[in-house]
Amino acid sequence: MKRVVKIVGSVAVTVAVVWAAAARAGAQQASVTAGQTGPDGKTYRVGGGTRDGVSAFPLVKYDQMKPLVPGQMDFKHFHTYEEASDILRMWTRQYPDLVDLYSVGRSLEGREIWQITITNKKTGRHTDKPAMFIEGGRHAGEISGIEATLYFANHLLTNYGKDAAVTKLVDTKTVYAKPHNNPDGASVYHYTAQGLRSTVRPYDSDNDGLTDEDSGEDLDGDGFVRQMRKYVGPGKGNANVDKADPKGRIMQNVPMGQGEYLMLGSEGVDNDGDGRVNEDGIGGLDLHRNYPENWRPMTEETSRGQTQGGAGEYPLSEPETMAVFSFLMRHPHIGVVQSLDTSVPMILRGPSTSKSEESVFPEDLVYLKKFDAEGIKITGYPWAGDTYWQYSNRGRGGAAPNPDAPGSPLFGHGPDFGYLYYGAIWYGNEIWDGGRLLEADANGDGQSTDLEKLMWLDKNLKDTSIYQMWTKTSHPTLGEVEVGGWNPKFWSQNPPPEMLEKWARNEALFNIYLAQQMAQVKIVSATTKPAADGATELTVVVTNEGGLPTALEIAKRVKIVQEDIVAIDHAATQTVSRAGAPSVGAGRGGAAPDPSARRRTAEGIGWLKPGETKTVSWVVRGAGPVTVTVGSTRGGVAIQTVEIK
Numbered sequence: 309m310k311r312v313v314k315i316v317g318s319v320a321v322t323v324a325v326v327w328a329a330a331a332r333a334g335a336q337q338a339s340v341t342a343g344q345t346g347p348d349g350k351t352y353r354v355g356g357g358t359r360d361g362v363s364a365f366p367l368v369k370y371d372q373m374k375p376l377v378p379g380q381m382d383f384k385h386f387h388t389y390e391e392a393s394d395i396l397r398m399w400t401r402q403y404p405d406l407v408d409l410y411s412v413g414r415s416l417e418g419r420e421i422w423q424i425t426i427t428n429k430k431t432g433r434h435t436d437k438p439a440m441f442i443e444g445g446r447h448a449g450e451i452s453g454i455e456a457t458l459y460f461a462n463h464l465l466t467n468y469g470k471d472a473a474v475t476k477l478v479d480t481k482t483v484y485a486k487p488h489n490n491p492d493g494a495s496v497y498h499y500t501a502q503g504l505r506s507t508v509r510p511y512d513s514d515n516d517g518l519t520d521e522d523s524g525e526d527l528d529g530d531g532f533v534r535q536m537r538k539y540v541g542p543g544k545g546n547a548n549v550d551k552a553d554p555k556g557r558i559m560q561n562v563p564m565g566q567g568e569y570l571m572l573g574s575e576g577v578d579n580d581g582d583g584r585v586n587e588d589g590i591g592g593l594d595l596h597r598n599y600p601e602n603w604r605p606m607t608e609e610t611s612r613g614q615t616q617g618g619a620g621e622y623p624l625s626e627p628e629t630m631a632v633f634s635f636l637m638r639h640p641h642i643g644v645v646q647s648l649d650t651s652v653p654m655i656l657r658g659p660s661t662s663k664s665e666e667s668v669f670p671e672d673l674v675y676l677k678k679f680d681a682e683g684i685k686i687t688g689y690p691w692a693g694d695t696y697w698q699y700s701n702r703g704r705g706g707a708a709p710n711p712d713a714p715g716s717p718l719f720g721h722g723p724d725f726g727y728l729y730y731g732a733i734w735y736g737n738e739i740w741d742g743g744r745l746l747e748a749d750a751n752g753d754g755q756s757t758d759l760e761k762l763m764w765l766d767k768n769l770k771d772t773s774i775y776q777m778w779t780k781t782s783h784p785t786l787g788e789v790e791v792g793g794w795n796p797k798f799w800s801q802n803p804p805p806e807m808l809e810k811w812a813r814n815e816a817l818f819n820i821y822l823a824q825q826m827a828q829v830k831i832v833s834a835t836t837k838p839a840a841d842g843a844t845e846l847t848v849v850v851t852n853e854g855g856l857p858t859a860l861e862i863a864k865r866v867k868i869v870q871e872d873i874v875a876i877d878h879a880a881t882q883t884v885s886r887a888g889a890p891s892v893g894a895g896r897g898g899a900a901p902d903p904s905a906r907r908r909t910a911e912g913i914g915w916l917k918p919g920e921t922k923t924v925s926w927v928v929r930g931a932g933p934v935t936v937t938v939g940s941t942r943g944g945v946a947i948q949t950v951e952i953k
């Protein structure tokens with residue numbers, strides 16, 4: 309099928325450009341300058357390597373993406389994929405004992421999906437410690453999550469050896485951090501005026517047989533797709549200028565025929581002539597509906613079943629989701645996950661198709677509710693809880709919505725995979741307040757009007773890109789129009805750079821708290837005393853010094869964890885037995901044992917709750933050192949050597 313391909317510049321002309329072969333050649337090049345800038349250096353090509361043609365959009369160089377000093381870390385700007393990748397590489401050079409960098413997959417356009425492991429390599433392997441996974445940028449436009457992930461990693465690395473709690477965390481635990489879950493989508497957002505939620509996989513969002521045929525246009529070239537109005541004269545429109553704002557920015561909606569202006573919605577052109585503007589932009593699949601737990605298709609045959617928009621052809625159909633899934637399944641020691649979005653703001657988790665009480669084990673819900681409450685305290689977000697009920701009823705009825713209010717299901721949602729399938733603590737927090745700006749609430753009614761916000765911003769922030777004054781521009785079919793209004797990227801969906809650091813830091817501090825809660829097994833003591841016949845009795849006491857059990861109830865149910873074990877590794881010349889049990893080890897006939905060979909005797913001990921201790925005793929015969937190990941799927945490994953006389 310032939311696709312509609314266009315470039316729309318500041319003069320609003322539509323030009324068809326197809327780079328079929330060039331797209332494939334460019335697909336392997338990750339750099340925006342080398343791979344995705346058009347031949348004239350002024351366009352950004354979307355979808356290279358994945359389509360019969362590519363779309364091109366004017367390349368935008370946002371001030372919000374500029375570092376204060378190139379090469380230096382700051383959180384007063386947003387990081388492109390290229391800059392973030394450079395920072396990850398820099399960390400491996402700066403902190404070689406703490407950081408490993410690797411790719412966990414390739415995006416649709418061929419970008420490496422970079423991830424780092426943070427742990428002190430000198431205190432043990434990353435797989436032998438309790439682990440947390442954190443990522444940002446899954447929803448392309450929700451780029452604040454990228455920043456909160458970078459902030460979190462940067463905080464751990466720069467405070468290691470200075471802050472005792474951070475040092476302990478990096479010594480005893482492992483963090484897997486992936487700033488860019490969806491580098492293709494984020495790059496479109498970072499380098500063009502387009503907004504999107506998905507990757508660049510073409511998708512027919514309005515079901516008219518054409519894919520991605522009507523994206524927004526930045527008609528005046530300010531870098532953003534804002535709002536359009538047209539002056540039509542008194543008594544002909546549906547809006548008037550609100551006189552309360554002396555600068556004339558705010559529009560008041562009135563019944564048609566009572567206004568001077570016509571409000572025309574989103575800035576752009578009806579590219580396919582279907583009467584709607586900007587109705588089918590780049591992509592449309594939702595990586596956050598593509599998980600295998602409780603997945604539902606986008607269409608079904610009965611019209612009486614359940615469907616989920618954006619779900620993809622099948623669970624894990626998207627390489628970006630598969631990269632998360634396959635890494636996690638091969639790293640079952642990950643017990644805590646944070647996968648970041650914008651903008652509610654909310655400490656958000658599963659379940660997404662039922663109330664918490666219906667599908668979270670009561671024992672597990674105690675921990676989730678504790679973390680919810682701590683999250684509110686640390687971040688100041690107004691809401692915490694599950695997606696199905698608390699998210700969909702937030703803001704209704706104040707702090708305590710009507711308990712009989714219905715919930716709203718989301719299928720194939722990450723947190724449900726995280727808890728119900730993967731058996732972990734899984735949050736998908738929402739950063740940033742979406743421009744609600746409660747600090748601007750001048751009359752104390754609990755919300756800020758546009759006027760209150762603009763007055764506050766005029767006084768406190770001089771960033772004129774947050775609200776664009778109505779600006780005349782020409783429209784190919786509507787003639788002269790005006791564009792203006794709120795900034796869709798660095799206000800509505802993400803904070804402006806001036807406000808970014810506070811949000812990134814608060815979110816990171818909650819995630820550090822979560823990492824500190826992970827189960828952590830420990831040998832409290834390993835003591836010996838003489839037993840009968842010259843043998844030695846070895847008594848090992850173990851505990852869990854974390855804030856979570858070594859297995860959630862759900863983790864036991866789905867068998868993602870094995871029982872915790874206490875093991876003793878000893879020489880083949882030594883025998884080890886439990887009281888009343890036959891001895892194992894040497895002396896059972898056959899060839900004389902090799903004195904250098906080691907043997908393991910292991911004992912399952914169930915699982916350890918926080919602070920719980922368990923004791924295992926053995927009778928050991930034969931002198932020499934033995935190694936005691938306590939090992940847990942999600943609580944890590946602790947080892948101690950004991951000398952048997």
Ligand SMILES: [Ca+2]
Binds near residue numbers: 514517519521
């Ligand atoms: Ca379409």
Ligand SMILES: [Ca+2]
Binds near residue numbers: 510512520590591
């Ligand atoms: Ca689309």
Ligand SMILES: [Ca+2]
Binds near residue numbers: 527529
């Ligand atoms: Ca614009």
Ligand SMILES: [Ca+2]
Binds near residue numbers: 522579581582
């Ligand atoms: Ca259209």
Ligand SMILES: [Zn+2]
Binds near residue numbers: 649
């Ligand atoms: Zn999101």
